[in-house]
Amino acid sequence: MxxxxxxxxxxxxxxxxxxxxxxxxxxxxxxxxxxxxxxxxxxxxxxxxxxxxxxxxxxxxxxxxxxxxxxxxxxxxxxxxxxxxxxxxxxxxxxxxxxxxxxxxxxxxxxxxxxxxxxxxxxxxxxxxxxxxxxxxxxxxxxxxxxxxxxxxxxxxSPTFDLSQLQQSFSQRGLSTDDLVALSGGHTLGFSHCSSFQNRIQNFNSTHDIDPSIHPSLAGSLRSICSGKNKAKNAGTSMDPSSTVFDNTYYKQILQNKGLFSSDQALLAHPKTKSLVNKYASSKEAFYKAFANSMIRMSSITGGQEVRRDCRIAN
CATH class of the missing domain: 1.10.520.10 (Peroxidase; domain 1)
Structure with missing residues (x-):
């Protein structure tokens, strides 16, 4: 997440x-x-x-x-x-x-x-x-x-995490693999700087310069944005094509190998998570229901002691 x-x-x-x-x-x-x-x-x-x-x-x-x-x-x-x-x-x-x-x-x-x-x-x-x-x-x-x-x-x-690393981190917070896939859908909103996905488009590993799981057209676009003389200060890209609208485009992008982060594309690494990606890509209603339920579970992890008078300063 x-x-x-x-x-x-x-x-x-x-x-x-x-x-x-x-x-x-x-x-x-x-x-x-x-x-x-x-x-x-x-x-x-x-x-x-x-x-x-x-x-x-x-x-x-x-x-x-x-x-x-x-x-x-x-x-x-x-x-x-x-x-x-x-x-x-x-x-x-x-x-x-x-x-x-x-x-x-x-x-x-x-x-x-x-x-x-x-x-x-x-x-x-x-x-x-x-x-x-x-x-x-x-x-x-x-x-x-x-x-x-x-x-x-x-x-x-890190956005470079693989599925097992993601599952471990969610499990340690009391959240399930189902929560992981649903909450990852929050990536349908927002913008990412190049530093979060640079690993996929340059020096990926000893065999490939570019992550072989990334769609070639996306890789080319990201390389253009994030490398060479075209790279601007704070360069980056939107999380998906409808990045100011909360929808299920994120999952559709993953199925096209156009997930932005390694951690996004990793959701296809196991039959269970892949099945959920397919489910949410085909049904916005199913995604919405799962996201809302997982948000309730996540937001119920508590740990405070007081009601602050000013949110920036402890009492």
Missing amino acids: ALVASVLIILFVSLVTPKLSALSSNYYQNTCPTAEYAITKIVRDATKKDNTIPAALLRLHFHDCFIRGCDASVLLNSKKNTAEKDGPANLSLHAFFVIDAAKKAVEALCPGIVSCADILALAARDAVVAAGGPYWDVPKGRKDGRVSRASETSKLP
Whole structure:
């Protein structure tokens, strides 16, 4: 699920064991009943101005959950130590201002009640919906963490991972192979820098300069973008041809050997994962249902201790 580059999900196991806490869909029913509406409005308004916001918010949530659980530690600023957001794997994260705006709006409604971790989980859902994807009822009641270490982001998996490495990282987070394939579909949104797929188009191994599993036309296009005098600063490409729309194009691309990352194309390496790729490529409805269910499972990995007054600073 990854990202190293400015793209959704490069996910991995943290240094701490995740906790599955009891969350509730009506957690704020009595204490802050209009919180969800306020967050949704902020996300919708931001997306209308910038259609890259959904990819950014979804990626923020993934990167948060796969370090210390969904505790909003990715939002903390560096202070006594370098925080997650300033780790090499997270330098391309953005859209923090959307979460800041949502927190400000919610604090005006009910001070000290709604955690930044819940705001981030809700914003990720609203971002998917804003991009045309499925809605799901987000369980709430997460607490915010007090610790954020850039060193821990080194454990985020590389987009060069093979299937067994991906399965191991998801398993260590309590997530299944089914979750892996469904959540990988988040790569239907976003943009990636050349550094995340350079391994596939140059010096692939001792036998091949280019990854033989990549479609020749895609390889040629990526080489043109990412090498020689044509390479621009921050060069890269969209994750799929409809990268601002949440759809099932990602899986169709994989079946054509046009998955961008090694970790994307690796989903064809086993009959089970290949079957799921085929299923989601042929049915957007099946993908939406699986993605929503896997997002609920992933976002239920918790680990915080407080409700921050400011999402960037521990209390």
